[in-house]
Amino acid sequence: MKRTLLTTIAFILCVSTLRADEGMWIPALLQRNEAEMQAMGMKITADDIYSINHSSMKDAVVLFGGGCTGEIVSDQGLLLTNHHCGFDWIQKHSTIEHDYLTEGFWAMTMEEELPCPGLTAKMLRNMEDVTDKVLAGITDQTTDDERAQIIAENIKNIKESAQKDSQYKVTVESFYIGNQYFLMYNEIFDDVRMVGAPPSNIGKFGGDTDNWVWPRHTGDFSIFRIYKDGKPYKPDYHFTISLKGVEEGDFTFVFGYPARTNEYLPAVAVNQEANVIYPVVVDLRTQILNIYNKYQEKDPVVRLQYASKHAGLGNGWKKWMGVIEGIRNFKGIEKKQAFEEAYINWCQETRARMKYMHALRDLAPVYEEYEKYRMATTYLTEAGLSIELLEYAANFAKLAEVTKDTPQEEIDELIGELKEATTVFFKDYYQPIDEEVAITMLTAYSAAQPEDFRPEILNEIDRKFKGDVESYVDYLFGKTVLTSEEKVMAMLDNFKPSKAKKLAKDPAVVAVNSMMDFYVENVLAKSRECNEKINNLRRVYMEGQMKMIPEVYPEKRLYPDANFTLRVTYGKVGGFKPKDAVTYGYFTTLDGIMQKENPDIYDYVVTERLHELYDAKDYGRYADKDGSMHVAFIAGNHTTGGNSGSPILNANGELLGLNFDRTWEGTMSDLIYDPSICKNISVDIRYVLFLIDKYAGCTRLIDEMTIAE
């Protein structure tokens, strides 16, 4: 009796004080979280979410393409994901006559659904802990090199024997930095077709300006369908859609494919990341984006040409600024240091724990050594290869090495690839931007890299051009053939091995070769070496943390970093206080879209159709009970890149919306999580359905969904 009472009290204490929103949990082990999830309001079981014995929600969640999540919402394989996840496909299917990015796309019949060759959906069918098998044969005496070999051999055997008996694709994935391994069985679908997408001024409303920011009004969804054997796929499970919406404090969970987090880094590494590397990247990208902006504002054609490049650079740029600021405000480094002090104390309690202490201590000098190689890599990719001409010229390195002994088929194949790359490159190339980027980036590159980290080309600028980057850039762009599509195509059409030498002397090829050669000879191997050392030490440090945390910080959440495998995360709906005197509500509405409207700014254009529906308040059953059209909401789910498109579900496991972003103030959650400011942003499913139904009139899609009113 006494014991039960105590356990009950412990349980209640535990549940009520837990920072219950941190963590990305392995679905096969979700039983461990079930009690907590139910105490927070969940009405279903862990078994409803993940089961290998009967159909469960996991049979309706897929990795969409290479980096997003999607969910199945009908018994005919209808799939929802974000607009920014479907973006490339919407763009690929667009032509001058049918610009689906601008106009939107709605397949009014199944026949109109557009095949997307190359697009896949991956579904987890089963996962199994194989840690013992992977680590079989490893003892305390095994060296790191031997260990790597044994593990590679064991994994190969495990995969081979599993693959023999399975129709699914098997992989072995490492969790907790090599402390746990799972064998995964995935079904891969390779016929995924495009079904619908709103126009960009809905699907990307607010564009890069609002990106990462709350309050948000983006209708970030697109629709696809999985086909199997040429027919719509009949899934084992599909999500029921809830029209009930959310209220402050409601339990939610997100089921998807988070890509990478680093929650267990030592303080030195967080410091390197947030205070050394990110500031450099942010600074370089700020300079580039300023140049883009200047030209994009002047010319609508250039605005379009550089829209996607701008979005790509801008996404990381903005996020990392958030990380830098978050780590500072949240005292991330100091918190890590305090944790490490407690960790060292714990290690010193017994001899057996000494190796855990050494692992942490040994990491510091390796990170210090690693820094210069990381910096060299950062300048190569962020400064050198940001010059589009040089990135493009890198494609020609192989052709420049062709000799008369090179087989003709090989040359023909190369030329074919280069012609394709050339068409793609010139479609969106604006030389005045690139020249200015080149001047700025080479200046920064040269100023930052110490003597032993300078590719020859930087020294040449100093020697032959007396350090005058502008006159070097004049020479580079004046002399290269690679700035003229016509000349490049002619050169490729008339290419003979005897002309390779001349190509090798093209100043753009010379410049990029110099950077790449330097990197391969002086950076790559050292970088890998550091990385290997770091990984080995981090594995042991992780093992130490896995033992220490439950003992010393039983309230602290322990979960494996994201590794692009399926995870469940849960938290409650609610606003937050990003800074002094500022409070954010938890949802946005169509009213906010009308407030942001600006016909002169591309990102804030509102279509006439949306105005009509808004003026008539024609929201049908998709209106909230307050009468308005809810657009997006935030909740305390621990998500990261890759979670885009993930289903956000209510206490009954019904679909509430699609995750698509995080709040800027909380982007440091990839390194350190703070429940008070780390929130995920989702588009409300009622807005999605309103757009499909009322805006686009694509009611056949609504009809195949299962909707709970």
Ligand code: ARG
């Ligand atoms: N920040 C979101 C993510 O990391 C959305 C990015 C796409 N949207 C944009 N405006 N660039 O992927």
Ligand code: GLU
């Ligand atoms: N937009 C991100 C994605 O594409 C999700 C935002 C985040 O990093 O949490 O996955």
